[in-house]
Amino acid sequence: SNRMIYLTYSKPQGGQESTTTLIRGRLENDRLTNVEEVFEAVSQGRGHYGSRIAFDEDGYLFVSVGERMARPSGDLEAHPAQDISNHHGTINRLFEDGSIPPDNPFVGQAGAQPSIWSYGHRNPQSLAINPETGELWEGEHGPQGGDEINLIEPGINYGWPVIGFGMNYGSGSAIHEGTRREGMREPVHVWVPSIATSGMMIYSGDKFPDWQGSIFVGGLRGERLARVVIGDGVSDLEETLLRGIGRVRDVRQGPDGYIYLAIDDRLGDPSAIVRLEPVDG
Ligand SMILES: [Ca+2]
Structure with a gap:
């Protein structure tokens, strides 16, 4: 371990707005030293920052940025999440120092x-590498209904807000023009109603052999752990584990092969890290 810690935060930009920013520093004597900014998103708004960080085996770093609650109305193709001159609603690929890999899909494209x-x-709010295949998986919050799991590939448009499975809060009125369209990628799995997806992990350990290759996703409002099995491009199975234990903020596989959950208490009380162990028989 090089003791480097990477984290994102909402960086004030003047007024009441802020943007997703990635920093890193080295942990020395329980202090973060040599803190430097790695990435600052070109985005504006008051909410929906994303954001998760994932590292792959080849030294790349992925960071997600939310659509910043820009309203989906009028010309949906003019929405900031459809405009690659900003970072609203994007997954970004960087070297660990924040420099741009020259083979990123939009390098050299004007604007x-x-x-x-x-x-x-x-x-x-979910981003994870499958340690066996190297695939990058993502989960995102839909509006009312329509949380998604997507297999992420370079240069692809995942459709928000032109296509999707959600609707407007409260009124239930339509947002999207439909659920599919040429040139936009549909999700591999959808939750209607939403669970508010959070941390994600693809299991590869030996403590739960039957779960190897499964995608685990925490639910915030859904207060659960979901297990999703992906078949040929779509989900074959989704099951709910541990319903009602609180808002599951993150799920990780430990070096010991057990599964760890971070439980989040909205009222700010101390909350638990939980370890899952197999039950014999
Ligand atoms: Ca989508």
């Missing part, structure tokens, strides 16, 4: 942000 790896996302 495009060269860090963008994929776009057309809403609020991506």
